[in-house]
Amino acid sequence: MRTREGNKEKDILNAAVEIFAKFGYHNSKIYQIAQEASVATGSVYVYYKNKEDLLHKIFEMLWSRLYIELKKVSEITELTSLEKLDAMVDLYLDVFAENPALALVFVNEQIQASRNQTRFTKYYEKFLDLAEKSLTEGQLRGEIIANLDMMIYRQFIFGALRNLIHRWAESPEEFSLGRIRRNFKLFIKNGIVQK
Amino acid sequence: MRTREGNKEKDILNAAVEIFAKFGYHNSKIYQIAQEASVATGSVYVYYKNKEDLLHKIFEMLWSRLYIELKKVSEITELTSLEKLDAMVDLYLDVFAENPALALVFVNEQIQASRNQTRFTKYYEKFLDLAEKSLTEGQLRGEIIANLDMMIYRQFIFGALRNLIHRWAESPEEFSLGRIRRNFKLFIKNGIVQK
Amino acid sequence: MRTREGNKEKDILNAAVEIFAKFGYHNSKIYQIAQEASVATGSVYVYYKNKEDLLHKIFEMLWSRLYIELKKVSEITELTSLEKLDAMVDLYLDVFAENPALALVFVNEQIQASRNQTRFTKYYEKFLDLAEKSLTEGQLRGEIIANLDMMIYRQFIFGALRNLIHRWAESPEEFSLGRIRRNFKLFIKNGIVQK
Amino acid sequence: MRTREGNKEKDILNAAVEIFAKFGYHNSKIYQIAQEASVATGSVYVYYKNKEDLLHKIFEMLWSRLYIELKKVSEITELTSLEKLDAMVDLYLDVFAENPALALVFVNEQIQASRNQTRFTKYYEKFLDLAEKSLTEGQLRGEIIANLDMMIYRQFIFGALRNLIHRWAESPEEFSLGRIRRNFKLFIKNGIVQK
DNA sequence: AATGAATGAGTTTTCATTCAT
DNA sequence: TATGAATGAAAACTCATTCAT
Numbered sequence: 001m002r003t004r005e006g007n008k009e010k011d012i013l014n015a016a017v018e019i020f021a022k023f024g025y026h027n028s029k030i031y032q033i034a035q036e037a038s039v040a041t042g043s044v045y046v047y048y049k050n051k052e053d054l055l056h057k058i059f060e061m062l063w064s065r066l067y068i069e070l071k072k073v074s075e076i077t078e079l080t081s082l083e084k085l086d087a088m089v090d091l092y093l094d095v096f097a098e099n100p101a102l103a104l105v106f107v108n109e110q111i112q113a114s115r116n117q118t119r120f121t122k123y124y125e126k127f128l129d130l131a132e133k134s135l136t137e138g139q140l141r142g143e144i145i146a147n148l149d150m151m152i153y154r155q156f157i158f159g160a161l162r163n164l165i166h167r168w169a170e171s172p173e174e175f176s177l178g179r180i181r182r183n184f185k186l187f188i189k190n191g192i193v194q195k
Numbered sequence: 196m197r198t199r200e201g202n203k204e205k206d207i208l209n210a211a212v213e214i215f216a217k218f219g220y221h222n223s224k225i226y227q228i229a230q231e232a233s234v235a236t237g238s239v240y241v242y243y244k245n246k247e248d249l250l251h252k253i254f255e256m257l258w259s260r261l262y263i264e265l266k267k268v269s270e271i272t273e274l275t276s277l278e279k280l281d282a283m284v285d286l287y288l289d290v291f292a293e294n295p296a297l298a299l300v301f302v303n304e305q306i307q308a309s310r311n312q313t314r315f316t317k318y319y320e321k322f323l324d325l326a327e328k329s330l331t332e333g334q335l336r337g338e339i340i341a342n343l344d345m346m347i348y349r350q351f352i353f354g355a356l357r358n359l360i361h362r363w364a365e366s367p368e369e370f371s372l373g374r375i376r377r378n379f380k381l382f383i384k385n386g387i388v389q390k
Numbered sequence: 391m392r393t394r395e396g397n398k399e400k401d402i403l404n405a406a407v408e409i410f411a412k413f414g415y416h417n418s419k420i421y422q423i424a425q426e427a428s429v430a431t432g433s434v435y436v437y438y439k440n441k442e443d444l445l446h447k448i449f450e451m452l453w454s455r456l457y458i459e460l461k462k463v464s465e466i467t468e469l470t471s472l473e474k475l476d477a478m479v480d481l482y483l484d485v486f487a488e489n490p491a492l493a494l495v496f497v498n499e500q501i502q503a504s505r506n507q508t509r510f511t512k513y514y515e516k517f518l519d520l521a522e523k524s525l526t527e528g529q530l531r532g533e534i535i536a537n538l539d540m541m542i543y544r545q546f547i548f549g550a551l552r553n554l555i556h557r558w559a560e561s562p563e564e565f566s567l568g569r570i571r572r573n574f575k576l577f578i579k580n581g582i583v584q585k
Numbered sequence: 586m587r588t589r590e591g592n593k594e595k596d597i598l599n600a601a602v603e604i605f606a607k608f609g610y611h612n613s614k615i616y617q618i619a620q621e622a623s624v625a626t627g628s629v630y631v632y633y634k635n636k637e638d639l640l641h642k643i644f645e646m647l648w649s650r651l652y653i654e655l656k657k658v659s660e661i662t663e664l665t666s667l668e669k670l671d672a673m674v675d676l677y678l679d680v681f682a683e684n685p686a687l688a689l690v691f692v693n694e695q696i697q698a699s700r701n702q703t704r705f706t707k708y709y710e711k712f713l714d715l716a717e718k719s720l721t722e723g724q725l726r727g728e729i730i731a732n733l734d735m736m737i738y739r740q741f742i743f744g745a746l747r748n749l750i751h752r753w754a755e756s757p758e759e760f761s762l763g764r765i766r767r768n769f770k771l772f773i774k775n776g777i778v779q780k
Numbered sequence: 781a782a783t784g785a786a787t788g789a790g791t792t793t794t795c796a797t798t799c800a801t
Numbered sequence: 802t803a804t805g806a807a808t809g810a811a812a813a814c815t816c817a818t819t820c821a822t
Contacts, residue, residue, distance in 0.1 A: 008802090008803090024306065024307065024310070026221035027310075029794095029795065029796085030795075030796060030797085031795080031796095031805095034805095039803080039804090040803065040804045040805055041796090041797090041804080041805060041806095042797090042798080042799085042803065042804050042805060042806095043802080043803055043804070043805095045796090045797070045798080046802065046803070046804095050796075050797075051796065051797095108306050111219065111303050112219065115219065115222075149374065149378045151369075151370070152359065152370070152374060152375060152378040152379070152382075153378065153382065155355075155358055155359055155362050155370070156355045156358070156359060156378070156379065156382050157355070158358060159354045159355045159356070159357055159358020159359060159361075160350075160351045160352070160354045160355035160358075161354070162354055162358065163350055163351070163353060163354020163355075163357065163358075164347065164350055164351060164354060166354075167350050174346075175346070175347070175350075179344065179347060180347060183344045183347040183348065183351070184347070184351065187347075187348065187351050187383075188382075190385075203785085203786085224811090224812070224813090225812075225813065225814080226812085226813095234786080234787090235786065235787045235788055236787085236788065236813090236814090237786070237787055237788060237789095237814085237815080237816085238785080238786055238787070238788095239814095240813095240814065240815075240816095241785065241786070241787095245813075245814075246813070246814095398781090398782090414696065414697065414700070416611035417700075419815095419816065419817085420816075420817060420818085421784095421816080421817095424784095429782080429783090430782060430783040430784055431783080431784060431785095431817095431818090432782065432783050432784060432785095432818090432819080432820085433781080433782055433783070433784095435817090435818070435819080436781065436782070436783095440817075440818075441817065441818095498696050501609065501693050502609065502611075505609065505612075539764065539768045541759075541760070542749065542760070542764060542765060542768040542769070542772075543768065543772065545745075545748055545749055545752050545760070546745045546748070546749060546768070546769065546772050547745070548748060549744045549745045549746070549747055549748020549749060549751075550740075550741045550742070550744045550745035550748075551744070552744055552748065553740055553741070553743060553744020553745075553747065553748075554737065554740055554741060554744060556744075557740050564736075565736070565737070565740070569734065569737060570737060573734045573737040573738065573741070574737070574741065577737075577738065577741050577773075578772075580775075593806085593807085614790090614791070614792090615791075615792065615793085616791085616792095624807080624808090625807065625808045625809055626792090626793090626808085626809065626810095627793085627794080627795085627807070627808055627809060627810095628806080628807055628808070628809095629793095630792095630793065630794075630795095631806065631807070631808095635792080635793075636792075636793095
């Protein structure tokens, strides 16, 4: 619970992030969110249509941020495709860095958020498409192996990154973001085989 | 004693897997599971304490199978550590290969299954520990790079694998297991950089 | 649970007395009674129509015993009416003396037993009627005060006796039957005023 | 805030008294109570934790009233101990006089109310202790026989009174409170023996 | 007669959502 | 807007009773 200047709509969404992160979407009660936001239960419904809407708004906010950032990165022409890949990992981690609760909701409730709602699948695909584009450029330039199964690869790195963020959000002291950042970039590029 | 034509206990568990996979744990109703298993609602409670127990039994069955298989693989002395890593990926995929619904439950409900239940976290850690052991051997033999952050790496591959299984379970025709199998092994070992 | 020679019907009824005494009628489960009687759940229904029937049979057995004993006492012509009153108290206590569990069921479940069943009210009235007859004789003989409101008085002593039996059944070491017997007889006859 | 025309909390408790009196605690359904109180089923749970809580609140209210009244009586120094005893009988009857349903619940559900709850046993004991104190004073002043087994006696009169209240509540026209009041006081003090 | 697995009607309780103020 | 009391639909779970063997 926080003292606030008066942006109830934002307060409620932040509260929802905290509560969803703590108990999971289905175990969270609207009155808990209201309490966390220091508003009355009914006020939640002034700003949000229903419980599901809260979750959707969280994902919407998140995906649009991710997409905007990614767009920026993908448009920096000075970067090699491998540098772009690194930059994408960074932006991804940066979005969550300030807010572990948000990371937990993102990781744990993605399935629930997608149910009855194809919007996020699209966002998600758009995001991966953009990432893929950079990689394809890298192949043309000979920086990346030519016979890369992109469809598998993008799910590969996305899953790996998601799981590491999950670990970090659960125990930030054990899995520091810096350590994740450094190693992740190595793994996806070079693998682990001793040459 | 009434007839017991089939194995109701098993039927109910299989039905639960189907229903959980389709709707998610929280959106699944006991009567749906009963119906799917062609038994009365009350019969579910003859064999299982409650809804959560159903989920736990599914995970128990799964993890014990995974662990047994992994143990076997890790004890084959003839394999190099990289071959072992491949074998582990295979066994993991093989467990789910016959049952996409099971894969979906495993991937989507892990968090719910762990709540109020530390048992599975242990299984999971035991599994990763065993995998890690093989990798450490590989480092000693010079097959794997020495400066590998194992703690990050094991979460890296586990997350990647989980996500790929998820994609496959959702659309097996798009993401065939063979394709996943082949590419995954390449990625984790060699990365994607053109040398 | 006991080992028995083979009178299942009786075993089940005794088991019901124990379980009803321990948990109360409504909190008792048929399977508990079956277990206590070392029979299968279904066997209870071989001998008794349903749960309520068990309770009715217990009360039936009890009231018929009480009534038979009372009849005997009331027919002993050598006794004064005050001696008869004492004898009645004794027979009442004697019926329960050997079986505290039975006493508890009798005291606690009387209301439930009477619901949907007027039979016991009749027994009960018959019992009190017979007791009343002895008292009326006593009035004629001048042993008992003439202006006694019998209708109130009989409920008075019945309630008092019931409560004392209850106390005894709950903690026999604190409220011994002998002590109850002795004092009860004094109270109903002489009161407590110092003359 | 929605209108609160009456006092719903009190309405529900009163409704519970009526329904419990009519059907018994275990045969009463929450929706019956809600209906009797003209509220929705869920509203019962706004004011009371669960069904058992309703019963507890009834007993709490009752015992505290009884105890307060008793305290008052016991502190009137002008009364002899026998007069105090009479006054106690009066207060006891007065509490129920206006509400037969309450009397029935008090008499019939005491055992259920005590289960999982020692609070009421304490109230009950405190009540009897206070009554006992008055009697002991009477013994010192020579108003009451010295060799009175108080432990038995207090259970004796309590049981008798309870049963008479029960009869009255069931059929007030047959057992008028006035008649009970008058006779009860005679019985406990003087017994029935013609001197 | 005896069994105990199977049944499903019946009830409590929860909680997202509404709405009068 | 903001409130929070009131709602009632929905679901998990219980357990007396049945019945095929």
